[in-house]
Amino acid sequence: MKxxxxxxxxxxxxxxxxxxxxxxxxxASYDHESLSYTIFSDDLELFVEFPPLIVGDSATxxxxxxxxxxxxxLLQGELTLTLSGTSTQSIVVDGPARPGIFEPSIIPDxxxxxxxxxxxxxxxxxxxxxxxxxEVFADDEAAxxxxxxxxxxxxxxxxxxxxxxHAWKIDFETQPVEASNFHExxxxxxxxxxxxxxxxxxxxxxxxxxxxxxxxxxSGNKVRKGESxxxxxxxxxVDDNIKEQxxxxxxxxxxxxxxxxxxxxLVRDYLITESEFLESKYEFEIDSNAYQVILNNYLxxxxxxxxxxxxxxxxxxxxxxxxxxxxQPLASISLNQNLIIQADVPQQYFHKLGQITxxxxxxxxxxxxxxIDKFNGxxxxxxxxxxxxxxxxxxxxxxxxxxxxxPGSFIEVFLKAxxxxxxxxxxxxxxxxxxGNYYVYIQTGGETYEKIEVTIANDDGIYVMIRAGLxxxxxxxxxxxxxxxxxxxxSDLPTHGHVH
Numbered sequence: 001m002k003x004x005x006x007x008x009x010x011x012x013x014x015x016x017x018x019x020x021x022x023x024x025x026x027x028a029s030y031d032h033e034s035l036s037y038t039i040f041s042d043d044l045e046l047f048v049e050f051p052p053l054i055v056g057d058s059a060t061x062x063x064x065x066x067x068x069x070x071x072x073x074l075l076q077g078e079l080t081l082t083l084s085g086t087s088t089q090s091i092v093v094d095g096p097a098r099p100g101i102f103e104p105s106i107i108p109d110x111x112x113x114x115x116x117x118x119x120x121x122x123x124x125x126x127x128x129x130x131x132x133x134x135e136v137f138a139d140d141e142a143a144x145x146x147x148x149x150x151x152x153x154x155x156x157x158x159x160x161x162x163x164x165x166h167a168w169k170i171d172f173e174t175q176p177v178e179a180s181n182f183h184e185x186x187x188x189x190x191x192x193x194x195x196x197x198x199x200x201x202x203x204x205x206x207x208x209x210x211x212x213x214x215x216x217x218x219s220g221n222k223v224r225k226g227e228s229x230x231x232x233x234x235x236x237x238v239d240d241n242i243k244e245q246x247x248x249x250x251x252x253x254x255x256x257x258x259x260x261x262x263x264x265x266l267v268r269d270y271l272i273t274e275s276e277f278l279e280s281k282y283e284f285e286i287d288s289n290a291y292q293v294i295l296n297n298y299l300x301x302x303x304x305x306x307x308x309x310x311x312x313x314x315x316x317x318x319x320x321x322x323x324x325x326x327x328q329p330l331a332s333i334s335l336n337q338n339l340i341i342q343a344d345v346p347q348q349y350f351h352k353l354g355q356i357t358x359x360x361x362x363x364x365x366x367x368x369x370x371x372i373d374k375f376n377g378x379x380x381x382x383x384x385x386x387x388x389x390x391x392x393x394x395x396x397x398x399x400x401x402x403x404x405x406x407p408g409s410f411i412e413v414f415l416k417a418x419x420x421x422x423x424x425x426x427x428x429x430x431x432x433x434x435x436g437n438y439y440v441y442i443q444t445g446g447e448t449y450e451k452i453e454v455t456i457a458n459d460d461g462i463y464v465m466i467r468a469g470l471x472x473x474x475x476x477x478x479x480x481x482x483x484x485x486x487x488x489x490x491s492d493l494p495t496h497g498h499v500h
Contacts, residue, residue: 038446039129040176040475043068046118046129047164047446052143053083053108053136063102064164064446065120071172071479073100073164077122081106085114085136100168111138159448160441160488172480174443175427177472182423182465183357183416185458186349188392190361190413192405195338195398200308202331204324208232208303212320219315220406223307223333230305230318230330253291260284311335314407339401341372343413344392345382353382355417359397360461362412363405369428369461375399414461423457424466430478431456431464432485440470441477441484449477449484 036049047064051057061081065074074096081104082090089106097103108114116131137143204210211231223229260280267277314334318324341361345353358377362369371377382395395415399405431454432439438456441449454469470476477484 036445037131038443039131040068041127041129043125044074044120044127045174045446046120048118049446052147053114053134054140054143055108055111055136055138058105058107060103060105061118063104063118064100065096065102066100066164066168068174071167071174073168074120074122075099077102077120079104080117080119080121082117082119083108083114083136084117086110086112100164108136111136111142159444159450160484161447162449162484162487163447166483166487167480170480170483172483173478174475175478177424177426177470177474177476179422179472180425182420182425182458182463183460184352184355184418184420185460186345186352186356186415186417187459188343188346188413188415190341190343190411192361192407192409192411193340193342194314194334194336194407195340198335198338199314200311200333200335201329202229202305202308202333204232204305204326204328204330206232206303207325208323210318210320210322210324210330213304217313217316217331219313221313223311223313225307225310227307228304229307232303232305232324249287249290253287256280256284256287305330307333309333309335334407336401336403336407339399339405339407340380341377341397341399341411341413343395343397343415345395345415347386347391347393350393352417353393353395356382356395356415358416360414360416362414362461363409364411365406365409366404368404370402370405371462372397372399375402412461414459416460420458420465424470424472425463426466426470426476427478428459428462428464430476430481432481441481442470443475443477451485451488 034049034051036047039046045064045066045068047066048061050059050061053059063079063081065077066072067074076095078095079093079102080090081093082088083106087110089109091104091106093102093104095102112135114134114136116134118129120127120129135146137146209232211233213228213231217229260283263272263277263280266272267274311333314332316331317329318331324330341359343359345356357379358371358373360369360371377397377399380396380398383393386393426440430440432441438454439451440454442452444450452469455467456464457467458465
């Protein structure tokens with residue numbers, strides 16, 4: 001059976017007489033030749049065009065099905081069209097005539113007010129769309145009179161036409177406008193810092209001349225724990241303390257090793273005391289550890305410096321051939337697992353520091369927006385006084401690095417403060433800016449759109465809060481709005497409906 005995950009969605013539409021075009025989940029419009037309806041379920045959009053229904057005349061229903069998950073055409077499915085009223089007629093088509101478009105036909109056998117239903121069945125769902133109060137006319141004269149009456153009451157423009165076949169080929173999406181929670185936003189700048197305990201400084205254990213062990217000792221390159229990074233050579237220097245220390249350690253180790261072996265035999269023959277033997281054993285263990293350390297960190301001609309952890313080279317502080325002193329930093333290694341977001345809060349928002357709970361950040365090198373809540377972001381602390389300039393107070397968040405954030409980068413920060421309840425919030429991508437004014441495109445029919453000016457109250461980088469211009473249940477274009485703009489400017493595209 002194909003109905004493993006069947007879902008029945010009943011959507012009804014009431015059309016009485018001539019109604020104005022409206023932006024609702026199911027809308028009807030009349031023109032000279034055809035009727036069109038657009039209805040939405042949770043999974044699909046139905047857009048259908050057909051001529052006025054007249055007894056004895058064959059009517060073909062150009063029926064478009066769009067998957068709302070990706071706004072692509074439905075490629076398979078069985079469609080049942082049912083016209084029920086004073087009589088009941090049904091027709092079944094077992095697949096689309098072309099991608100996303102089914103073309104069932106029916107010949108009404110009686111006039112009156114009917115209910116029209118479209119039941120689409122796929123492998124994963126069944127959805128039923130219902131149009132109620134649909135009139136079937138007795139003859140052409142009755143249909144033409146009704147159409148003329150509707151045209152007399154309808155003086156609106158057709159809107160911007162953008163065909164389903166065009167929308168299906170691009171990255172396109174529409175969403176209903178819904179009220180949701182938002183925040184007061186404080187927009188500022190900040191910086192990405194390595195987290196404490198997430199950075200290691202590689203230092204010189206001896207004085208010497210720096211020799212790079214690899215050709216890729218550069219910021220950003222990955223290194224493994226124990227990987228050789230530098231060699232500190234004292235060759236040619238008057239004070240070759242590295243080689244001298246190596247030779248002294250080896251000699252001391254060999255001496256204590258021989259002494260320990262000799263005392264091990266002597267103590268068995270009671271020729272030395274137990275305390276003398278233990279003392280020689282202790283000296284051997286100390287010298288053995290020192291020998292292993294210098295052996296692991298000494299190459300012919302100098303001391304080897306290895307990476308303390310697996311991570312990324314954050315910064316190289318020295319150049320090859322440079323002389324360094326003992327304790328001098330050579331490089332820093334970042335684990336790059338946790339990061340600190342420092343945001344600088346302007347003076348006028350000091351009183352809101354205690355209200356800030358989270359943030360979004362925008363990186364300049366890829367212009368992407370990151371919601372820190374998605375990366376275990378947490379507020380750590382904020383300053384109780386200003387920075388030396390007296391203009392800003394820092395606030396700090398800790399996050400898990402998603403792998404694309406670079407420590408040291410300067411960023412745009414959208415700080416989230418006091419909650420705003422039941423706000424009209426839409427994706428930032430839905431906004432089109434023209435000469436300082438902001439617009440969105442509302443879907444008014446299956447293939448028609450209207451450009452609406454909106455007033456933005458706030459912006460968190462991902463979503464914007466609308467102060468005026470939109471209402472709940474308006475359906476807006478959230479992806480592909482720019483293509484609608486181009487369509488509105490093109491003289492080649494029709495401004496009204498079309499014939500498939």
